[in-house]
Amino acid sequence: MAHDHDGHHHHHDGEGQEPPSDMALRVKALETLLVDKGLVDPAALDAIIDTYEHKVGPRNGARVVARAWSDPAYKARLMADATAAIAELDYEGRQGEHMVVVENTPEVHNLVVCTLCSCYPWPVLGLPPVWYKSAPYRSRAVIDPRGVMAEFGTTVPDDIEIRVWDSTAEVRYLVLPERPAGTEGLDEAALAELVTRDGMIGVRRL
Amino acid sequence: MNGIHDMGGMHGMGPIAPEADEPVFHADWEAKVLALNLASNSGWNIDAGRHQIELIPAPDYLRMTYYEKWFRRVQELLVIHGAITPEELASGRPDPGAERKAPRLPAAMVGPVLRRGGPATREVDIAPAFQPGDRVRAKDLNPTGHTRLPRYAKGRVGTVVRDHGVHVFPDTNAHFQGEHPHHLYSVRFEARELWGETAGARDAVYVDLWESYLERA
Numbered sequence: 001m002a003h004d005h006d007g008h009h010h011h012h013d014g015e016g017q018e019p020p021s022d023m024a025l026r027v028k029a030l031e032t033l034l035v036d037k038g039l040v041d042p043a044a045l046d047a048i049i050d051t052y053e054h055k056v057g058p059r060n061g062a063r064v065v066a067r068a069w070s071d072p073a074y075k076a077r078l079m080a081d082a083t084a085a086i087a088e089l090d091y092e093g094r095q096g097e098h099m100v101v102v103e104n105t106p107e108v109h110n111l112v113v114c115t116l117c118s119c120y121p122w123p124v125l126g127l128p129p130v131w132y133k134s135a136p137y138r139s140r141a142v143i144d145p146r147g148v149m150a151e152f153g154t155t156v157p158d159d160i161e162i163r164v165w166d167s168t169a170e171v172r173y174l175v176l177p178e179r180p181a182g183t184e185g186l187d188e189a190a191l192a193e194l195v196t197r198d199g200m201i202g203v204r205r206l
Numbered sequence: 207m208n209g210i211h212d213m214g215g216m217h218g219m220g221p222i223a224p225e226a227d228e229p230v231f232h233a234d235w236e237a238k239v240l241a242l243n244l245a246s247n248s249g250w251n252i253d254a255g256r257h258q259i260e261l262i263p264a265p266d267y268l269r270m271t272y273y274e275k276w277f278r279r280v281q282e283l284l285v286i287h288g289a290i291t292p293e294e295l296a297s298g299r300p301d302p303g304a305e306r307k308a309p310r311l312p313a314a315m316v317g318p319v320l321r322r323g324g325p326a327t328r329e330v331d332i333a334p335a336f337q338p339g340d341r342v343r344a345k346d347l348n349p350t351g352h353t354r355l356p357r358y359a360k361g362r363v364g365t366v367v368r369d370h371g372v373h374v375f376p377d378t379n380a381h382f383q384g385e386h387p388h389h390l391y392s393v394r395f396e397a398r399e400l401w402g403e404t405a406g407a408r409d410a411v412y413v414d415l416w417e418s419y420l421e422r423a
Binding site for chain 2: 057113118130
């Protein structure tokens with residue numbers, strides 16, 4: 001595992017038993033209990049994990065961006081009603097119920113954060129990376145967006161306005177990056193290859 | 207609540223440290239925790255779920271990983287909502303004589319349920335108090351329960367840029383006191399209004415705020 005364990009476990013008051021020392025064992029114990037009680041269908045767990053490991057991820061968002069770059073009418077629909085335009089590509093549902101797309105231009109750069117928890121547009125970007133959910137990013141993105149972006153190797157000139165979008169409600173934001181120069185000859189599939197997750201969060205420029 | 211989760215604008219949390227080629231999950235148990243949270247929902251809503259994580263004491267909140275918090279949250283909610291007993295949680299076995307329940311989310315429903323999601327908008331005809339362009343001030347509200355008004359915006363003046371329509375109100379919904387849907391707005395705060403003269407002169411933070419968080423400025 002990529003994180004530290006401090007050796008402490010988080011007791012529920014009144015629990016008389018020492019919990020197992022390892023998260024895997026503790027989670028397995030809860031899973032077994034819930035399956036034994038009939039509350040959880042084990043096949044449902046597999047289906048959920050398969051969805052977020054294999055079916056939903058930033059390639060979805062990249063297709064949306066590439067379509068917007070290639071098709072002006074699609075881009076117009078995307079900017080007017082992002083939820084409906086994204087559903088045209090068959091991406092919809094949990095944590096993407098109310099989508100808004102914010103467009104980078106030569107004058108404006110957009111950056112998305114959730115300072116209060118970890119809100120993120122799952123249908124187009126998948127589950128958020130650890131850094132997006134972590135205290136350093138959540139605390140500083142709103143007060144020091146240029147310093148945050150610098151940690152990703154991104155420099156934004158002072159004459160470009162930075163707009164930080166704090167996802168405090170059920171509205172989810174996707175950044176539409178600027179189409180890179182010199183890509184005029186590329187088709188939609190090739191354009192999608194240029195689009196990165198970090199570009200659609202706004203911490204990097206393409 | 208003015209909890210540790212409300213961390214926008216704080217310093218001292220360390221470097222961001224993005225991980226190259228990060229996997230979706232760092233261990234199988236993380237995937238299982240995500241799936242258990244979604245598949246075992248026994249009557250709570252998304253706002254109550256967020257609030258349960260906010261209730262983790264601050265020192266633990268900062269020390270625990272994301273999925274450790276999710277694991278704690280699902281155990282607590284399952285007990286609070288009576289799906290399991292504290293004794294079952296401790297023993298890992300159903301209580302003697304416990305009635306076998308039906309799955310909350312049958313495998314066949316996973317696709318449709320994820321695809322439908324949980325829209326927060328409600329078809330209620332309420333006139334908006336504010337229009338795009340209106341100047342508004344975020345009220346200095348300090349409820350001890352759940353709220354989505356971040357501390358850094360309180361008392362600050364911004365401009366309404368968009369009316370998102372009528373959305374469920376988390377402050378009541380999290381506590382099962384009703385959805386009380388009302389207008390939600392995107393409000394633009396100039397960076398210098400929030401952070402003072404050292405902030406970028408052109409920069410801004412956009413916050414989604416419910417009408418009851420706002421007053422005319």
